[in-house]
Amino acid sequence: MFKRILYLLFLSASLMGSLVHAQSKAPAPASQTALAYKVTLTDLLRIDIYQEDDLRTISRVDSKGNINLPLVSEVHVAGLTVSEAQKAVENAYRDGRYLRSPQVTINVEAYAAREVSIQGQVRSPGRYPLPIETSMTVLELVTRAGGFTDTAKGTAVNVTRVSPEGKKQVFTIDVDSLLKGKDRANIGxxxxxxxxxxxxxVPERLI
Structure with a gap:
């Protein structure tokens, strides 16, 4: 009888251990897997350095993607996540030999207007806001703009992007194939x- 009780206790403990292990492997909530926010031009940032109150500052990201900080002057942060921007500031103070082990915290005091524009052959062209913590694909933007007109060339939608350094990039996207689920659609x-x-x-196709 005593051995049977010990066996049941052992079995119960094993089941509890398996349950705890399974819970530890559970996928992260969707909010934790969302895209990290990237600093952009005209964001207003508050920069704090642990135990360095004299170096606390509020700076707006300028047209070159930089913030101006005491001692180290300009630090490039545009296009970086907040965590990456913190490391960039820490490196600036460390590499300049102003601080040995800086611990930087950055908070976004005011977000820049996050907008994209869509022009050409869509039913509702104009400017559309981007979500703060996530992003938007070209397909999603076309859908929000009411879809293509009857004369749209949806196989060659151009996306023009200019970096803070002034570098221009143009991407061509086959949105039509994505919309219609065609075999030739490039998932990329x-x-x-x-x-x-x-x-x-969105250009107009030749008729």
Missing amino acids: DNSLMLEPGDIVF
Whole structure:
């Protein structure tokens, strides 16, 4: 009888251990897997350095993607996540030999207007806001703009992007195939996430 009780206790403990292990492997909630926010032009940032109150500052990201900080002057942060921007500031103070082990915290005090524009052959062209913590694909933007007109060339939608350094990039996306689920659709086309300031143009097809 005593051995049977010990066996039942052992079995119960094993089941509880398996349950705890399974819970530890559970996937992260959707909110934790959302795209990290990237700093953009005209964001207003508050920069705090642990135990360095004299270096606390509020700075707006300028047209070159930089913030101005005491001692180290300009630090480039546009296009970085907040965590990456914190490391960039820490490196600036460490590399300049101003601080040995800086611990930087950055908070976004005011977000820049996060907008993209879509022009050409869509039913509702104009400017559309981007979500703060996530992004938007070209396909999603076309859908929000009411879809293509009857004369749209949806196989060659152009996305123009200009970096803070002034570098211009143009991407051509076959949105029509994505919309219709055609075999030739390039899934990679739908992985391009729009960024603030992007200009999407839908050309007119020749009839």
